[in-house]
Amino acid sequence: MLEYGTADGCQRGFLIHVGESYIERVLKRLRELTVSKPDVKLHEHTMDFTWGKDDEISILNGSGLASAVHSHVGLGLEEYVARKQQFLAKVGYEKVAQKFRVKPRFPDDWLGSPEDLLVDFALGLLPHLEVETGEVIDLRFGIPAVLPEPLPKSELHLVNRTPTGRGTIRLRAQPPIQEVLLNAEVYLPHGVEVSDEHVRVRYSTAFLDMTIGLTGGRPLEWQLKLPSIRAAHRLADQQPAANLILFLHEASGQEIELQLTFETQLFRSGQMVLPGPPSGPLVEWAGRAKNAWAIARYFEIEQDVTTSAAELARYRRQLHLLASILRSAPAYFRVEFALADGELRPGIPWCVPMAATARLGQFQVQSSFLMIGDVKATGAIMSGKPGYLFQSSEVRRLQQKLFRDPEEPDLSDGDLVNLISDQHKDEMQVLRIQDLPWLRQKVRHNPAAPLPARLLPGESAPQDDLH
Numbered sequence: 001m002l003e004y005g006t007a008d009g010c011q012r013g014f015l016i017h018v019g020e021s022y023i024e025r026v027l028k029r030l031r032e033l034t035v036s037k038p039d040v041k042l043h044e045h046t047m048d049f050t051w052g053k054d055d056e057i058s059i060l061n062g063s064g065l066a067s068a069v070h071s072h073v074g075l076g077l078e079e080y081v082a083r084k085q086q087f088l089a090k091v092g093y094e095k096v097a098q099k100f101r102v103k104p105r106f107p108d109d110w111l112g113s114p115e116d117l118l119v120d121f122a123l124g125l126l127p128h129l130e131v132e133t134g135e136v137i138d139l140r141f142g143i144p145a146v147l148p149e150p151l152p153k154s155e156l157h158l159v160n161r162t163p164t165g166r167g168t169i170r171l172r173a174q175p176p177i178q179e180v181l182l183n184a185e186v187y188l189p190h191g192v193e194v195s196d197e198h199v200r201v202r203y204s205t206a207f208l209d210m211t212i213g214l215t216g217g218r219p220l221e222w223q224l225k226l227p228s229i230r231a232a233h234r235l236a237d238q239q240p241a242a243n244l245i246l247f248l249h250e251a252s253g254q255e256i257e258l259q260l261t262f263e264t265q266l267f268r269s270g271q272m273v274l275p276g277p278p279s280g281p282l283v284e285w286a287g288r289a290k291n292a293w294a295i296a297r298y299f300e301i302e303q304d305v306t307t308s309a310a311e312l313a314r315y316r317r318q319l320h321l322l323a324s325i326l327r328s329a330p331a332y333f334r335v336e337f338a339l340a341d342g343e344l345r346p347g348i349p350w351c352v353p354m355a356a357t358a359r360l361g362q363f364q365v366q367s368s369f370l371m372i373g374d375v376k377a378t379g380a381i382m383s384g385k386p387g388y389l390f391q392s393s394e395v396r397r398l399q400q401k402l403f404r405d406p407e408e409p410d411l412s413d414g415d416l417v418n419l420i421s422d423q424h425k426d427e428m429q430v431l432r433i434q435d436l437p438w439l440r441q442k443v444r445h446n447p448a449a450p451l452p453a454r455l456l457p458g459e460s461a462p463q464d465d466l467h
Contacts, residue, residue, distance in 0.1 A: 001013070001014040001016060001051055001055075002014075010060055012056060012057075012060075013056070013057040013060050013064075013065070014051040014055040014056050014057065015055055015057055015065065015068040015069065015072075016049055016051050016055055017055070017072045019072070020087055020091070022049070023084070023087060023088065023091065024091050024092070025047065026047065027088075027091060027092060027140070027141075028092065028140075028141045028143075029045075029047060030042070031092070031140050031141055031143045031145070032141075032143060033045060034145070035143055035144070035145050092140035092141040093139070093140060095139075095142065096139050096142075096191075097138075097139060097140075098136055098137060098138055098139060099136075099137040099139055099144065100131075100134055100135070100136060100137070100151065100156065101134055101135050101137060102129070102131045102132075102133070102134030102135075102151065102156070103131065103132045103133050103134055104117055104118070104129055104130060104131055104132065105130040105131065105132050113198070115194040115195070115198035116198060117129070118189070118192040118194060119189045119192060119194060119198055119199065119200055121156070121158070121192070122158070122189035122190060122191050122192045123187050123188075123189050123200065123202040123211065124158065124161055124187060124202070124204075125202065125209065125211070125223075127157075128155045128156060128157045129155065129156040130154075130155055131151060131153060131154050131155065131156055132153055133150060133151060133152070133153065134150070134151035135147070135150055135151055136149075136151055158191075161187075163185035163186055163187050163204075164186050164187055164188045164190070165186050165262055165263045166183070166184070166185060166186060166262075166263060167183075167184050167185075167186040167203055167260060167261050167262045167263065167267065168181060168182065168183055168184065168259075168260070168261045169181070169182040169184055169203055169205075169208075169210060169258075169259075169260060170182075170257075170258070170259040170260075170261075171244075171247060171251075171256050171257070171258055172256060172257040172259075173247070173250070173251035173254050173256045173257075174254060177247070177250045177251050177254075178247075179247075180243050180244055180247040182205050182208070182240045182243075182244065183205070183240070184203040184204055184205050184208075184210075185203075185204045185205075186201060186202070186203055186204075186262055187201070187202040187204065188201060188202075188214075196214060196215050197213075197215065197217055197218075199213070199214040199215070200212060200213055200214060200218055201213075201214055201262075201267070203260060205237075205240055205241065206233070206234075206237035206238070206240070206241065207224060207225050207226050207227065207237065207238070207240075207241040208222070208223070208224055208225070208240075208241060208244065209222075209223040209225065210222055210223075210260075212260065212268060216268070220258070220272065224241070224245075226241065226282070226285075227308070227309060228309075229308065229309045229310045229313075230308050230309075230310050231308055231309075232306050232307060232308045232311075232361065233306065233307070233308070234303075234305070234306055235289070235292055235293060235296055235302060235305040235306070235307055235360070235361070236302055236303050236305075238289045238293075238307075239289060239290070239293045239302075241286075241289075242285070242286035242287075242289035242290050242293070243286075243290065245278050245282050245283060245285075245286035246283070246286045246287065246290065248274060248277065248278050249277050249278055249283050249286070251274055252274055252275075252276060252277035253273070253274065253276075253277075254273070254274060255271050255272070255273050256271070256272060256273075256274060257269070257270075257271055258270055258271070258272055284313075284316075285309050285312065285313075287320075288309075288312040288313065288316050288319055288320075289312060290323075291319040291320055291322070291323035292305070292307065292312055292319055292323075292360055294323040294326065294327055295319065295322050295323055295326055295358070295360065295365055296360055298326040298327075298400070299363075299365060299400070299402045301360070301363055301402070304361075304362075304363075305360045305361045305362070305363060306361040306362065307359075307360055307361040311359060311360075311361070314359075315358040315359055317356075318356040318357060318358035319358050321354070321356045322356050322358055322365065322367050325367060325369050325395060325397065326367065326397075326400065330395040330397075332391070332392050332393075332395070333352070333371050333373075333390075333391070333392045333395070334389060334390065334391050334392075335352060335389070335390040335391075335431065335433065336378065336380075336382070336387060336388070336389055336390075337382070337387070337388055337390065337431065338381075338382035338383055338385035338386060338387050338388065339385060339386065339388060340385050341386070344375075344388075344429075345429050348427075348428060348429045349372060349373075349374070349427075349428050349429070350372070350373055350374065350375045350390055350428060350429045350430075350431055351370050351371060351372045351373075351424055351428040351429070351430055351431070352370070352371040352373075352390065352392070352430075352431045352432075352433060353368070353369075353370050353371075353416075353417050353420035353421050353424070353430065353432070354368070354369055354370075354371065354417065354433070355367065355368040355369075355413040355414075355416035355417050355420070356413060357409055357412075357413055362404060362405045363402060363403065363404055363405070364402075364403040364405075364407075364408070364409060365400070365401070365402055365403075366399075366400070366401045366403070366409045366413075366416075367397070367399070367400045367401075368398040368399050368416045368417075368420060369395055369396060369397045369398055370395075370396040370398060370420060370424065371390075371392040371394075371395055371396075372392060372393065372394040372395075372396060372428070373390055373391050373392035373393045373394070374390070374391060374393065375388050375389065375390050375429075376388065376389055376391075377389075390431060398420065417432065
C-alpha cells in the first residue's frame with residue numbers, strides 16, 4: 001500500500017503481510033459464502049484489510065521493501081512456504097474435522113437398537129463399524145459441507161481412542177468377605193449423536209468391561225474377557241481380574257454394594273445381587289494368579305512378570321506352597337505319616353525340610369524353608385504302621401532366590417532338601433515328605449491372609465481349593 005500526498009512522489013509505504021490471521025478470515029468467509037449459497041459469485045464479494053505503524057516500510061526504496069519482506073519470510077523461503085501450507089491444512093479443523101452420516105450393517109446376532117450399535121462402536125466395545133453406504137460431512141470452522149463423493153461400502157475404525165478419565169469400581173459384600181477395588185479407564189461415546197437415554201459409560205480394565213447408562217435408565221452390564229490359556233499377559237493386569245473372580249466366588253448369591261467413581265467423585269452407587277458363582281476352572285486360575293502376585297510382590301517383580309494361565313497351572317502346587325510361606329504370616333502345616341516301631345526318637349523336636357521352585361514368566365523363584373514342630377500318635381494304622389501327626393509351630397525361611405532368564409538355580413529342590421536335612425539331622429528328627437507317598441499335608445488357614453486354604457500334593461484331587 002502506497003500513500004501519496006500533495007508533494008511529489010510517494011510519502012509512505014506499507015507491506016501488508018497475509019499471515020495466519022488473514023488466512024483464517026479469508027477461508028472462513030469462503031466457507032460461509034459457498035455453503036449458504038452454492039452458486040455464489042465470489043468476485044462480487046470483498047473483504048477489508050487494515051494496516052498501521054507496524055506495517056510501514058522504513059525506507060522507501062528497493063532495499064527497504066526487501067528488508068520488510070525478509071522480516072516475515074525469515075531465513076528460508078521453503079520453510080516459510082511449508083509453514084503456511086501446514087496452517088492452511090489445519091486451520092478451521094481444531095475441534096472436529098469430519099462427520100459421517102452412515103447406514104450401518106447390523107451384525108447377524110445384533111438384538112439392540114441402531115443407537116446402541118453406534119454407542120458400542122464409540123465406546124470401543126466393537127472393533128469396527130460396517131457401513132453399507134453414507135456421506136462424509138466436512139466441518140471447517142464448525143460449518144458443515146457435504147462432500148460430493150458418497151461413502152462406499154466400508155469399515156469404520158476408531159484410532160487413537162483415549163479415555164475420558166480415570167475411575168474406580170468398588171464391590172462390597174457382608175463381612176467377613178473382603179471388598180474388591182478395581183482401577184479403571186472411563187470412556188464416553190464421544191462422536192456419536194444419540195439421545196441421553198442411549199448414552200452409556202464404559203469402565204474398562206485389562207480383562208473387564210462394565211457399562212452403565214448415563215442417566216440411570218439402562219441396566220448395568222458386565223463382560224469378562226479373560227486371557228486364553230496360552231496367551232502371555234502382564235501379571236499386573238491379571239491380578240485385578242483374579243481378585244474380582246475370587247470375590248464373585250465368595251459373594252455368590254449375596255446382595256452387594258457397587259460404587260463407581262469418576263476422577264475421585266462418586267458417579268453411581270447401588271445394591272445388586274450377584275448371579276451364580278464363577279466356574280471351577282475360573283476360580284482355580286484366579287487362585288493361582290493371586291498366589292503368583294503374592295510371590296512376585298515379595299521379590300518386587302510384580303510389574304515386570306509376564307505369564308500365561310497355562311504356566312500358572314503347570315506350577316500351581318509350587319505357587320500355592322511358596323505363597324503360603326512367603327506371606328507376612330506364614331501358614332502352619334499338619335502332616336500325617338507312619339513310622340515303624342523304634343524309629344521315633346523321644347524328646348527330640350521334629351522338622352520337615354522343604355524347597356520349591358516356580359517359574360513366573362521370565363523369572364524363576366526358589367525358596368527353601370524348615371517346618372519345626374511336635375509329633376503325637378493318632379492311634380490310626382497306616383500301611384501296617386502306627387500313625388502320627390506332625391503339626392508345625394514355626395516356619396523358618398532359609399533362603400529365597402530370584403533368577404532372571406537365562407540364569408538357572410544352582411541346586412534342584414531335592415538337593416536343597418538333602419542339604420537342609422544333613423544340616424539338622426543331629427539336633428532334630430527329620431521328616432522328609434517325599435519319602436511318604438501316602439502323605440496328606442494340610443495348611444491351616446490364616447484369616448488375615450486369604451490365600452487358598454488346602455494343599456494336597458501328589459493327589460488327583462482339586463489342586464487349588466479355596467477357603
